[in-house]
Amino acid sequence: MNPFLCKLCSQSYTKYTSAMAEEKKPKAEKKTKAPAGDKPALKKRPFKRHGRLYAKAIFTGYKRGLRNQHENTALLKVEACETKPDSWFYVGKKCVYVYKAKHKTCIPGKPKSKKSKVRAIWGKVTRPHGCTGAVRAKFKRNLPAKAMGHRIRIMLYPSRV
Amino acid sequence: MEFIATKKPAKPLTAVKPIGGEKNGEKRVVLLKKRRNYYPTQDKIRKRPAKKCFKQHKRSLRSSIKPGTILILLAGPHKGKRVVFLKQLHSGLLLITGPFKINACPLRRISQRYVIGTQTRIDISKAKIPDTINDSYFRRERKKRAKKEEGDIFSTKKESYKVNDQRKADQKIVDKEIIGAIKSHPERKLLFGYLASMFGLRSSQYPHRMKF
Numbered sequence: 522m523n524p525f526l527c528k529l530c531s532q533s534y535t536k537y538t539s540a541m542a543e544e545k546k547p548k549a550e551k552k553t554k555a556p557a558g559d560k561p562a563l564k565k566r567p568f569k570r571h572g573r574l575y576a577k578a579i580f581t582g583y584k585r586g587l588r589n590q591h592e593n594t595a596l597l598k599v600e601a602c603e604t605k606p607d608s609w610f611y612v613g614k615k616c617v618y619v620y621k622a623k624h625k626t627c628i629p630g631k632p633k634s635k636k637s638k639v640r641a642i643w644g645k646v647t648r649p650h651g652c653t654g655a656v657r658a659k660f661k662r663n664l665p666a667k668a669m670g671h672r673i674r675i676m677l678y679p680s681r682v
Numbered sequence: 683m684e685f686i687a688t689k690k691p692a693k694p695l696t697a698v699k700p701i702g703g704e705k706n707g708e709k710r711v712v713l714l715k716k717r718r719n720y721y722p723t724q725d726k727i728r729k730r731p732a733k734k735c736f737k738q739h740k741r742s743l744r745s746s747i748k749p750g751t752i753l754i755l756l757a758g759p760h761k762g763k764r765v766v767f768l769k770q771l772h773s774g775l776l777l778i779t780g781p782f783k784i785n786a787c788p789l790r791r792i793s794q795r796y797v798i799g800t801q802t803r804i805d806i807s808k809a810k811i812p813d814t815i816n817d818s819y820f821r822r823e824r825k826k827r828a829k830k831e832e833g834d835i836f837s838t839k840k841e842s843y844k845v846n847d848q849r850k851a852d853q854k855i856v857d858k859e860i861i862g863a864i865k866s867h868p869e870r871k872l873l874f875g876y877l878a879s880m881f882g883l884r885s886s887q888y889p890h891r892m893k894f
Contacts, residue, residue, distance in 0.1 A: 572880070572881065572884050573882055573884075574757075574761055574881070574882065599890075601890075602890055607890045608890070610889065677889055680756060680794075
């Protein structure tokens with residue numbers, strides 16, 4: 522009935538990924554996650570998530586002219602996003618630069634006793650940049666320059682799908 | 683419709699007051715409630731409320747989200763889970779359930795913005811969701827503080843949330859209906875597995891290319 526569910530039963534996951542690699546620019550794919558070898562017994566709780574809930578991107582630099590740069594806006598290169606229409610998907614989405622530091626600090630939303638070395642700078646994608654899929658983002662505090670070339674995560678929310 | 687006025691003891695509208703002076707007639711009939719000093723020629727301009735208050739806002743729902751749709755949660759403690767959408771509440775939030783047996787997600791409210799609507803749909807038109815499950819059902823309970831608590835400011839500890847029995851009972855009722863609806867679906871085996879598994883992006887999966 523549902524075409525993608527049929528795909529689930531007919532293809533195993535490995536076959537599916539190889540099919541993915543063949544298609545150059547897959548426009549429409551039905552994505553499901555096969556139960557990944559778990560038997561769907563009702564008692565089992567899938568606590569470990571096997572995948573990301575964010576898109577990968579690299580912080581390539583600040584918004585700039587040739588000789589001046591403006592650090593309040595960051596340029597991000599989103600993985601596998603090569604055209605401007607594609608990059609419109611990410612506009613409005615929250616993004617975060619995650620990094621570690623030496624000292625432990627409090628985690629927002631958790632009791633004060635739980636501290637962690639992981640820190641984050643949140644921001645959001647504001648608009649596309651250029652015509653080859655890059656994107657501009659503004660963060661709560663400007664990104665540190667050492668983040669250039671490093672991973673920032675573009676979350677899938679606020680979702681418009 | 684006939685309105686039969688009940689006769690109340692009539693309040694006096696006028697009073698008779700004596701006045702002095704000769705040949706004045708000795709008394710005047712005076713209105714007890716005086717008439718207005720000024721009658722404006724135009725109606726007063728009343729300002730309309732510039733903004734609507736929250737409960738009057740228009741609630742919209744994305745076309746991809748319909749009752750019975752399976753949603754992917756993107757944030758919160760249940761992120762990555764696939765859950766069943768039941769209905770949109772009056773506040774605009776979506777009411778969802780795991781069902782609890784399948785993926786440990788209880789009856790819950792979430793915002794549309796933190797959700798991806800997939801194309802998978804279950805027919806829950808026959809499932810009856812109790813009307814008592816609405817926004818006030820999920821409202822957080824604020825403990826009432828006694829007015830004068832001088833030394834006790836820090837003594838009230840934050841109590842962790844404990845599920846009360848009413849929620850457990852309601853969960854069972856709703857889940858029974860939903861699981862029944864899933865069971866009548868021709869692809870129920872896949873659906874149970876689908877709901878039990880979690881969503882996650884893998885290598886070479888890109889959300890801007892995906893059709894959910």
